[in-house]
Amino acid sequence: MWYHHYHSWWPVSIVGWFIAIVLLVPYFLPTIVAILRRKANAGGIFVLNLLLGWTLIGWIGALVWALSADAQPTIIVNNQPSSAPPPPPPQAYTNVTVRKPVASGGNSGQDKIDQLRQLKQLLDEGILTEEEFNRQKAAILG
Secondary structure (H helix, E strand, C coil): CHHHHHHHHHHHHHHHHHHHHHHHHHHCHHHHHHHHCCCCCHHHHHHHHHHHCCCHHHHHHHHHHHHCCCCCCCCCCCCCCCCCCCCCCHHHCCCCCCCCCCCCCCCHHHHHHHHHHHHHHHHHCCCCCHHHHHHHHHHHHC
C-alpha cells in the first residue's frame, strides 16, 4: 500500500518542480544575467532581486543594474612640470653661425669634428635648414 501511495504522488512532484523552475528562472533572470556577465556587484543584484524582485520596479531595477556596464576606474596622472624652460620654436633662429673655438695647440681636426657635431645636432633639432647646414659645413671644412 505504501508503494502504491508513493507512485501516485511521483508525477505530481515532477510537475511541481517543473512549475517552480519555470517560475524561478524568470524571477531570478537579473541575477543570472549578472553572474553570466561577471558583474563585480552580482551579490547586490541578487539581494535586490531576492527582496524586491516581486515588485515590477524592483525586478526591472535589478535587470537594468545587471545589464549596465561596470564603472571604469578613474586614473589620475599627475605629471610634474619640468624645471627646464621649453626650447624656443625653431623659427626663432635665423642665420645661425657656429663659432669656431680658439685653436689650442694644433688640435684643429678635433675642433672641426666638434663643430660638425654641433651643426648636425642643430640640423636634427630643426633649428638649421639643410641649406644652412651645408653652407656652415663647407665653411668649417673649407
